[in-house]
Amino acid sequence: MSADTPPSSDGEFSPDDVADLRAQIEALETEVSDLRSEVDEGGADKMVIIATKGTLDMAYPPLILASTAAAFGYDVTVFHTFWGLEILHEENSKDLGLSSVGNPNMPVPNAIAALPGMDRMTARMMRNRIEDNDVASVEELIETSLASGVDLQACQMTIDLLGYDEDDFYDGVTTGVGAASAFQDMADADIQLLV
């Protein structure tokens, strides 16, 4: 009933009006309680990150955000696919590469950056900087994330594609998951990021 519905001629609401209002209030109460239980069932806040890059610089954003979100009480899943798998690969994660080629922010011209051995040097320089600036290593961030309850997942299709074995990954990494479970997690999450 809208607010401007005129009252009956003597200024009182008719019994029909009152019954109508009661019914509307009841319907609204049911709706509010349904919505409330829906919100409660939602549980903790949730974040999902899809990590697709495996260079030294790109390993950091997903790991830092994941461990930080866990500290904020979020349920966090990071789904690693394609080169993102390198981050979870116990051996490769300690030696992630970095290239100056095609990166205009690096102080090296492409012609020089493309010379043999330059990528290794760039990666080593970055690693030294990371250490000098008290920034945690990739390995430390992985251990921290796992200890904080972050679910680090390795995409099964890309494990097979790149010829890796489940044992190659850090203990605690979830394997045997695919796009469907990642999608389902994303659909339920409050924050979804592709890195």
Next chain:
Amino acid sequence: MSTETATETLDVKGQNCPMPVIKTKGAFDGLAAGDVLEVVSTDSGSMSDIKGWAESTEGAELVDQEEATEDGTAVYKHYVRKAE
């Protein structure tokens, strides 16, 4: 707030983002109600990070934050109380 009122101290000096917040959360979880955690950091970003974390964390109250100099290095102290 002085150090005497803190029940526990967490030293995260020499650790950069995101470690101060993550370790604060870990230490905070182990506190009893009413305890005050002192966090000592050398990361200037911890001033805004720990403030934001405390604001978003139920039961965490940021009592005080201060900057000091220890042995010529800037340190950032945070005091977080766990709600009763």
